[in-house]
Amino acid sequence: MRYIIIGAGAVGGTIGARLHLAGHDVVLVARGAHYEALRDRGLRFTAPESVHEVPVSVVTGPEDVELGPDDVLVLAVKTQDGAAALDAWAPRPVTGGGTAGERLPLLCAQNGVENERLALRRFRRVYGVCVWMPSTHLEPGAVAAPCAPYTGILSLGRYPSGADDTIRRVAADLEESVFLAPVVPDVMRWKYAKLINNLVNAVEAICGPLTGDEAQALAARAKAEGTAVLDAAGVAHADAAEQAALRSGKVEIRPPDGVERGGGSSWQSLTRGTGTIETDYLNGEIVLLGREHGIPTPVNETLGRIAGDCARERRAPGSMTPGRLTALIDAAGSPSTPR
Numbered sequence: 001m002r003y004i005i006i007g008a009g010a011v012g013g014t015i016g017a018r019l020h021l022a023g024h025d026v027v028l029v030a031r032g033a034h035y036e037a038l039r040d041r042g043l044r045f046t047a048p049e050s051v052h053e054v055p056v057s058v059v060t061g062p063e064d065v066e067l068g069p070d071d072v073l074v075l076a077v078k079t080q081d082g083a084a085a086l087d088a089w090a091p092r093p094v095t096g097g098g099t100a101g102e103r104l105p106l107l108c109a110q111n112g113v114e115n116e117r118l119a120l121r122r123f124r125r126v127y128g129v130c131v132w133m134p135s136t137h138l139e140p141g142a143v144a145a146p147c148a149p150y151t152g153i154l155s156l157g158r159y160p161s162g163a164d165d166t167i168r169r170v171a172a173d174l175e176e177s178v179f180l181a182p183v184v185p186d187v188m189r190w191k192y193a194k195l196i197n198n199l200v201n202a203v204e205a206i207c208g209p210l211t212g213d214e215a216q217a218l219a220a221r222a223k224a225e226g227t228a229v230l231d232a233a234g235v236a237h238a239d240a241a242e243q244a245a246l247r248s249g250k251v252e253i254r255p256p257d258g259v260e261r262g263g264g265s266s267w268q269s270l271t272r273g274t275g276t277i278e279t280d281y282l283n284g285e286i287v288l289l290g291r292e293h294g295i296p297t298p299v300n301e302t303l304g305r306i307a308g309d310c311a312r313e314r315r316a317p318g319s320m321t322p323g324r325l326t327a328l329i330d331a332a333g334s335p336s337t338p339r
Helices: 011-019 033-040 079-089 115-122 167-175 187-198 201-207 214-235 240-247 264-271 283-292 299-311 324-333
Strands: 002-006 025-029 043-046 051-056 055-058 072-075 107-110 128-131 135-138 142-144 147-149 152-159 250-255
Touching: 002 011, 011 025, 011 043, 011 135, 011 142, 011 167, 011 201, 033 055, 072 079, 072 167, 079 107, 107 115, 115 128, 128 142, 128 167, 128 187, 135 214, 135 264, 152 167, 152 187, 187 214, 187 240, 201 214, 201 264, 201 299, 201 324, 214 283, 214 299, 214 324, 264 299, 283 299
Parallel strands: 002 025, 002 072, 025 055, 043 142, 072 107, 107 128
Antiparallel strands: 043 051, 128 152, 135 142, 147 250
8 A cells, every 4th residue: 555645744744754664655745845845855754762864755746646546545734725635636547547536545634524524525435534643844844743652643434434444454554653543433423522622722823832721721611612512413522531541651742852842733833824724624613513503602713713813914823812812702702792
């Protein structure tokens, strides 16, 4: 099996690096300065045990690679970039006949729960990947993943449910590559649990590190509101005890000397000044479900709106104090506030 990683950022770059280091055939897909650095120097992958210089193959898009029947596509772009990537890859021909959308498996290694639905419109065989893996991509040609003994936990399953031989083979390759990769029959239940945890990404992006009591309180409010909405909507999600049991002793942050750990994915988007952020598919998912079921969501609605403003205006992380953000959320939840 050859792995084509569409989106070689923090998650995609880490998965690609580990697979390559374990002897698997990998192609990374990247753009701009990141592509140029990967093409010229390879991928610099910083892990707890070493800094690896990974001479992995890299292309800019589907027009630069000939697809074969044993290829596995791994979608690792942010959700806001997902539809464009899927539209580019799905119609590409595969050696022996047919298109990628008809013949190749596609794994969604992304936050949020919308990606799989987008993919299934274009691909027959779609798999969810619940990614528990702190990792960072802040400069072209380099990613870092500070966890051990496993680099991360990648829970895998067919979308919308079930498992098959393809995903079991992928899981075996990932297990050889320093990942814990459980195959689960209910992968979206795990992805909804991850969604709840990802609601705090916006707080970190807007206010900076979640170290003070006010920031911690905002994070707790976002998660509590999200959990209440999922429960009211009847959406199953793994509980905190299950998540803790899965991670216990398996993914511990052990940053190498001299390497400072960055923030989460939304924090990284603001740091790089990309102009976009994924909060519409994280906090926005809770807002959507809340509106569908008649449940107010002032916390996540305000977080999504302000995080989006920060991205569009290219503000740095930490541009607003937790106190100011709390006041805006409280005002949004006031009965006198127009909706």
